[in-house]
Each structure stands twice: as C-alpha cells, then as structure tokens.
Amino acid sequence: MSEKGLTNISVKKINRSKVYQYIYRKKITSKLQIVQDLQMGLSTVSQNLNLLEQDGLIEKNGYFESTGGRKANAIQIVSDFRISIGIGILKNMFHITAVDLYGNALYTNTIPFPYSNTPDYYKQVTDKIKEFIATNQYDEEKILGVSIATQGITSPDHSTVLYGNIMNNTGMILEDFSRYLPYPCYLEHDSKSAAFLELWKHPELDSAVVFLLNRNLGGAIITNHQIHQGSSMHSGTIEHICINPDGPLCYCGNRGCLETYCSANALEQAAGMNIKDFFSLLREKKSPQLTQIWKDYLHHLAFAMKNINLIIDAPIIISGYLAPYFLEDDIAYLTKHINVSSPFALNKEHIFVGTNGQYTPAIGAALFYVNQFIHAI
Ligand SMILES: [Zn+2]
Incomplete structure (x- = not known):
C-alpha cells in the first residue's frame, strides 16, 4: 500500500x-x-x-x-453496545456488576460465597459469573471482559496477588479465573478499582485522596488524573498508617493501624451490631453510646485526613461501603475536626462522598474495559 x-x-x-x-x-x-x-x-x-x-x-x-x-x-x-463485567471478591461473598459504556451499573448483586484459594473456588465462582451472563442474556460478543477487584496488592503486570493478608490470597493468579472464562480478564487491587470509579465520576480532579471505607479499609492517591501505584504498588495504603502504636492488632501484624479504627469491621465491632442496624439506630439519636462510637470513628478519620492532607494537598473522596451513610452533618463535623489542629484549612467543599457503596470496587474494576474500549474507537 x-x-x-x-x-x-x-x-x-x-x-x-x-x-x-x-x-x-x-x-x-x-x-x-x-x-x-x-x-x-x-x-x-x-x-x-x-x-x-x-x-x-x-x-x-x-x-x-x-x-x-x-x-x-x-x-x-448506543450505551449498551458493549458491556463490561466487574467482580469484587471479598472474604465471605463476592459482588458482581454489569456496566455500560457510560459506566452505569445495569445490574449489581451480592453472592454469599466464602473465598478459599482452591481450584474448586475458582471453578465455582467462574461458573456463577457465566450463569449471571447467561441469565441476563448478554450476547457473548457484547462482553468486553471480566475485571476482578480483589483485596490485596497485585504485581505491576496485574497477574498475581503479591500481598493478600486479609483473604489469605497471596499468590492468587489471574489465570485461576481466566482459564474458565471465554473473555479477556483483568485483576486489580480493590482500592485502586474504587479510586478508578471515583476518578471517572470526577474527571475535573487533577489530584485526590480516596478513603475506601469498606469492611476493610483501603485507600488510593490520585495525581495528574492517574492512580499512583508506587515503586512496589502500595501507594495509598492508608489503612496501615499507625495512629496509635499501642492500639489494637491489625491483620498486617502491627498495632494501631487506621484499619483497626476506621474500617467498617472496626465500627461494627465497636458498636456490637451490623452496619445497617448501627446507622438506623444512630440516626434515631436515642443512644448516647452509639453517638459516641460514631464521634470516635469520625475523630480517627479526621486525624488521618488531616495528616494525609499535609502530604497530598488535594480533595478527599470518601468512598465504598460506608460512604452512602454519611450525612452532611457528618462531613461538617469531620471538616471541623480536620481543621481544629491543622495550619491549613480544608474546605468542606473539598470532601466528596461516593455513591456506589459496597459495589464501588466491582464497578470500578468493570470500567477498566469500558475505558479501554472508548479510547480504542
Ligand atoms: Zn496494619
């Protein structure tokens, strides 16, 4: 030619x-x-x-x-010309979502299914994914791929989990899933997937710090419109910032990590009830004890936010499972406590709150293929 x-x-x-x-x-x-x-x-x-x-x-x-x-x-x-499937793997369940080309979740579901690093688990979980695709009658050629958000830090080539102390999935490989699925597959650290969704929703942000308030805490740093990975992929792991050297034991083996104060698990433990019940009772404002537990939670969160804001002077995005429970009053309270001990005021308008709750990592994971498709046209 x-x-x-x-x-x-x-x-x-x-x-x-x-x-x-x-x-x-x-x-x-x-x-x-x-x-x-x-x-x-x-x-x-x-x-x-x-x-x-x-x-x-x-x-x-x-x-x-x-x-x-x-x-x-x-x-x-045609927004559903192609669809991407997102999976969020957790210890006792997994989330599944189908996302269109605008990143809208067409479907979300939680499937109770305990994780185990065994061939049987991968076979069963991928069977359920295939069943989900068949039930929703998505044509095979419509599916861009299956993107899996997992707790744990992945290798730079996204093929292997290098650090997976929560689910005990260190060494889990993408091929564990992809061998059973006739689609392109991708593996991502769930905090990074969540940050990708938040970035998608806030394209105007050059930088931000994402606090992923999931059952386990997570975080991510956004700079220059990108998620900062770091030299060994652990940038933004705010969950292991130590806020009290004599504090409770964290799954990482150290004491007083932010995880032990600000994860949804920690909140549940302090409240002695599940998150849903906690917030419905808290909002009735009848229990001074629950109000105090929530205040303590916000104090710890504010402490971490204040310190991180000194390193990354950027808006903060509250994301994940607990985010939809935050009211405007909570944000005002949080801002007040961030600013009470900081030389630089953080404006209330610089705290954003995500809306996708526990499905944030799964939807964010699915966006990987949507983003790739849109840019390839
Ligand atoms: Zn830790």
Whole structure:
C-alpha cells in the first residue's frame, strides 16, 4: 500500500474516532453541532455518522425542538453496545456488576460465597459469573471482559496477588479465573478499582485522596488524573498508617493501624451490631453510646485526613461501603475536626462522598474495559 493510502486510512479512522468521542462526551447532540464544534465538513460528518450507525455504535433517538426549518435528529451513542463485567471478591461473598459504556451499573448483586484459594473456588465462582451472563442474556460478543477487584496488592503486570493478608490470597493468579472464562480478564487491587470509579465520576480532579471505607479499609492517591501505584504498588495504603502504636492488632501484624479504627469491621465491632442496624439506630439519636462510637470513628478519620492532607494537598473522596451513610452533618463535623489542629484549612467543599457503596470496587474494576474500549474507537 502506498504511503498516501495509509494516510487516508489513518485520517478516516481519526475522524471516525473524533466524531464518536464527541457524541460520547456530549451525550446527546445533532449533526450541525458536530460540524460546528469539530470544524469538519458536513459531508465528512455525515459519512462518519452513517458508518458509526451501521456499526451499531450510535443511534438517532428523537428530534431537537425546531428553530425553524427541519427538526434535527438527536444523536447519541448506543450505551449498551458493549458491556463490561466487574467482580469484587471479598472474604465471605463476592459482588458482581454489569456496566455500560457510560459506566452505569445495569445490574449489581451480592453472592454469599466464602473465598478459599482452591481450584474448586475458582471453578465455582467462574461458573456463577457465566450463569449471571447467561441469565441476563448478554450476547457473548457484547462482553468486553471480566475485571476482578480483589483485596490485596497485585504485581505491576496485574497477574498475581503479591500481598493478600486479609483473604489469605497471596499468590492468587489471574489465570485461576481466566482459564474458565471465554473473555479477556483483568485483576486489580480493590482500592485502586474504587479510586478508578471515583476518578471517572470526577474527571475535573487533577489530584485526590480516596478513603475506601469498606469492611476493610483501603485507600488510593490520585495525581495528574492517574492512580499512583508506587515503586512496589502500595501507594495509598492508608489503612496501615499507625495512629496509635499501642492500639489494637491489625491483620498486617502491627498495632494501631487506621484499619483497626476506621474500617467498617472496626465500627461494627465497636458498636456490637451490623452496619445497617448501627446507622438506623444512630440516626434515631436515642443512644448516647452509639453517638459516641460514631464521634470516635469520625475523630480517627479526621486525624488521618488531616495528616494525609499535609502530604497530598488535594480533595478527599470518601468512598465504598460506608460512604452512602454519611450525612452532611457528618462531613461538617469531620471538616471541623480536620481543621481544629491543622495550619491549613480544608474546605468542606473539598470532601466528596461516593455513591456506589459496597459495589464501588466491582464497578470500578468493570470500567477498566469500558475505558479501554472508548479510547480504542
Ligand atoms: Zn496494619
């Protein structure tokens, strides 16, 4: 093929991509708007719209209000053209989700199923994933991949869990799952998956610190619109910051880690009841004892946030299982306690609260393939 031929193909591909990305960003648009904003010729835009529509990637859906003359077609992407499956593996259960091209969770479920690092577990869990895909009647070619968020730090190539003290899954490999699944598979540390979802929801943030308030605590650092991995993949593991050298024993073998004060497990233990009951009783405001437990929890969280904010001067995102339980009053209380001992005030508006609860890591994991797909068009 001549050089000119190649160039023409690349230009065509670039234009197709530009048009698709534009529609994706705008969510709903018209041909004229694309022509104007991309400064592309009408015939080029028309041609690309036809191609994208033929491929099933975009659709015309209704009309814009006419400002005189013919009504313009409303153009949007087909958001369920492809679907990504996200899995969140925990000690006693796993979460499963199907996510569309906008990152909306079309479906979420929790399946009680204790983890064990055995071939039988991987066989059964992947059978359940296949069953989930079949039950929801997702065509095989629709599935971009299965992305698995696990507790534990992965190797830089995401093939192996290098540190898995919570679930005792050190040495777990991606192939344990992928050998049974006819889809591309990916493995990620659950805190990083959660941070990916929060970053997806806050594309305006250059930097942030994510506090993942799950059954076990997690965290992640976002800088330059990316999740900071670190020299040995453990950047952002705020759960092992020591806040009291004589404190309770942590699963890592040390004492007084933030995990032992601010994980949902620690809160449950202090309250002597499950999280759901704790918050419903707490909000009734009848138990001074529960109010005190919650205040103590927030004090410890504020202590950690204050110190971390001195290292990473950036907004804080409260994410994961406990996040949807936070009220505005809690954020105000937290901010007050962060600022009481800090030379630099953290504005209440710089604390964001995630909305996906316990499904945050699974949805974030699924976004790995969505992100890859969108950028490859
Ligand atoms: Zn620890």
